[in-house]
Amino acid sequence: MFAVFDGMGGEACGEIASFVAASHAKLFAHDRGQYEEYLYELSELLNEKVREETEARSLVLMGTTAAMVQFCGEDIYVCNAGDSRVYRLLKHELKQLSVDHIAPGYGGKAITKFLGMPTDDKLRPYIATGEYKPGDVYLLCTDGITDMLTDAQILEIIDNKKPLEDSCRALIAAAMENGGVDNATAILLRVTK
Secondary structure (H helix, E strand, O other), rough: OEEEEEEEOOOHHHHHHHHHHHHHHHHHHHHHOOOOOOOOHHHHHHHHHHHHHHHOOOOOOOOEEEEEEEEEEEEEEEEEEEEOEEEEEEEOOOEEEEOOOEEEEEEEEEEEEOOOOOOOOHHHHEEEEEEEOOOOOOEEOOOOOOOOOOOHHHHHOOOOOOOOHHHHHHHHHHHHOOOOOOOOOOOEOOOOO
């Protein structure tokens, strides 16, 4: 399993929310093994853990977005909540596999689904599955990338034969050069077999 969590800047302690989610996701995935689809169950658990941390800090709300992929046998599962995204690069085409959970907000956008949602609001993350193939490239990234770069710019940067680490650095550098108003996090994965 691979994941990106982005603490919500408009809420208190977003960095704590993303840390809590990442820590518990790692523990959960390690305990479950790799051949069972569990992203919905994991999302519910992470929502609960962020809510517990919110209450422990006597806060009203804190949250984090999530973009996760899990490789399971010959299948890939994609899960997201919020505006962090998952893309697939295949044959020089970039396709967004996740769904943005956003609505117009005060002076920007409002996240409509996230980890840390109040318990009376049922978290329903987007989950999809499909087959992966050797050569597929997957990008998981925060809105610090997608708010600064168009899909065409992202495609131009990552659709090459360079090592993934170099492409990832170039992606983040381009986001910073285009304004860099938010933290930029990205993971690039290439299926080799």
